[in-house]
Amino acid sequence: MNIQHVQLRNITKRFPGVLANDRVNFDVRAGEIHALLGENGAGKTTLMKILYGLYQADEGEILINDAPVRIKSPSDAMRQGIGMVHQHFQLVPPFTVTENIALGLRSAREPMLDLDAVGKRLRELASRYGLHVDPHALVWQLAVGQQQRVEILKALYRDAALLILDEPTAVLTPQEVKELFVTLRRLTETGHALIFISHKLHEVMQISDRVTVLRDGRVVGTVATKHTNTKELARMMVGRDVVTSWDKPPVKTDDQILRIEKLSALDDKGLPAVKNLSLDVRAGEIVGIAGVSGNGQRELAETLVGLRRAESGVVSVAGRDLTNHDPADIIAAGVAFIPEERMTMGVIRDFTVQENLILETHAQPPLARKALFDFDKIAAHASQLVREYDVRTPTLDTPVKSLSGGNIQKLILARELSRAPRLLIAAQPTRGVDIGATEYIHKRLIEQRAQGTAILLISEDLDEVLALADRIAVMYEGEIVGVVPPNTPVDQLGLMMAGAKRVSS
């Protein structure tokens, strides 16, 4: 433990055609949490990879306790007391927790393993920092939050005094986030320095002492967290004011578009995931489904669009019974779907932008006559959508896999909304998407609402549901535990999400 102060001075890093970091200054001290905030592609990860020795800076220097150091590899970084918890865990799933910790370390009894000694020290560390995890558990059996604890323990076991956490909350449930924050606080109390990479504003406000905002590879500013607010941070990130609340004129009609009656469905393991669920969505109304991940939201959405069998119950759209119909039928009935897993379900990654934009409509005139494509019409259709929905792509023939997450989501949005749907089912529409794109997607959903589309918004982001929904249905263990108005206090929603409170509607 000898890190008092780490400084990055004038770091510049170029990739072919991109200036990823442009004379970036950043520092972190023992006992503080310094958040690094920025949109996707702002250069946060590049900067941290330089500090961790995965990249070399083209210019600039790194100082630890005011002495310049050269970090040429992650093992150099670890020797200097720098540890990193990656967004994608670097664990060996079939190994136990102890075996994962011991991996790559010299044993005291070479060439024999000394797992007992590792386990003993692991337990000490775990109890000191409140990172409880069974040392003998197999990693693949652990929940995501527990796996993250193993990652943190791995770094602490290697005597990391500075911890870099790359988007650590992206994969966690709200409860796990809370636990993580307790751990992080404890780490700073014991003199660790922490760098917290995120693009979630309220988390940054909650946990950090200072915030540095990056935009387009440059530092926009460094501010003390207690002297700023989310609005200012958003402006720094995006470069302009960001809209987070929307005007919603009251719903005019009573036209029921989506009607779900006593629906039940199973999950992939064959266990009940949706239980006797009833809900309706009217034309021009946004109904938000709030809930902690894994409470049947995914199964519900898949059942509605025909990808999962309904065991019992009825799903009807505009009066037409569509229970257990083919996806093609349901699409034809005017149902659009923004799937949760956008990379594996929303797009075909190896297809080009224009090929993806015609996924559902490719056989319809004028895009195709008989069975033959009319490429001029397709290109015209695609370029209009790309322009209208601001999809940033070099060409229409660019494979979708080389676009950013926000742009892929805009592409899916363009494709689904261009069909003028009656009902839109949007599952986690802004998860992992940066603020600018989130704002844009929200604006489009509100517009769609004004045009009379019924929207079922399934989101784990409570702020999103509160900002957009006309009614909020809280889902817990496959059931709707209550339908409440959007001015319901967050505490009450939290209790409902945890299954501790029911509201009869």
Added chain:
Amino acid sequence: MKMKPLDLSRFNAIIVPAIAGALGLLVGAVMLLVLGANPLDAYAAMVQGAFGSPNAFADTLVKASPLLFVGIGTCIAFRCNVINIGGEGQIVIGALLATAVGLTFQEAPSWLLVPGGLLAGFIGGAVWGGIAGVLKTRFRVNEVLSTIMLNSIAGYIMTFFLNGPIMDPTTLDNAIRIPQTQRLPVASDLWRWIPTRFHGGFVLGLGLAVLVYILLWRTTMGYRIRAVGFNPRASRYAGISVSRYQLLAFVLSGALAGLGGAVELMGVTHRLFSDGSASGFTGSAGFNGIIAALFGGLHPIGTIPASILFGALLVGANQLQRTIQVPSAFVITLDGLIVVFVVASQIWSKRTRRVTEEPARPVGVTALQKTEAAK
């Protein structure tokens, strides 16, 4: 601006396999040196044997024909991500049905017998490919296993018929029992460019390669086949029946291989024969055709030069044996070397592509407008 599948990766699609092929020849040269032959002489003999005269070139194209049929079928199957290794069996069943047509309608005129025989081959292959397709889509049987087993089954069926129902009566009379049929009626012969062995089957293959290109990249059916191949989940969500298009890919790729069998029968051998296995008749075209397709970047047009190349290797090998006296196994080895290098090069180029693509970020709407203006 059209959808050109080769556009983005022209380098990868043409230059990389060419370099890989050259590296294969280089290693082959070392082996030739070890065998005591001059590599330059050897390769010269091969080129001479494959392209040195109109007759030689005709032979190369004749050898390339079944590879081309199997290869363009492979393009359809692999683009749909169904791994059809059953070309051998599909060729055999196609040829068997075409034989049945030829033997049954001995007196039929050519304008009936030629299309009839080809159609029989097409249907035979389609059925044989379709069996693996049904096994996969209905019963989730791994298609690699089922198609390989169906190859053996087809070989045994052919041998059974050749040793009984359709055995050449003259061999029965002479009590020598060769497992082959009598010569099929001359009316069933494909058009041939006398005096060479070049026949109309290769031209048919060229036409079909173009048709398959159009099918895969310009029709809604091909779009769906490729969509299912890339991402069955997204395809299903978009309303495409995944199992239907997987089955279709099997049927079409099988049909093309079966047609290749009929073409080989009616253009070259004019009788069905066997050495007890499928490859006795096919000359392993069912496997080599897959290699040709991979070498051609799983693109039907790319499969044309690839088939000719492998046809040339086969023909050149004979010449090599005659003039330089190296064992014929050398050519099989050379074949294998080229395959290893091509496959390795594809993995390599995929990997380098991933590395170079990573930092590239979309350059914004201006670039899009530029490409639109350039249209």
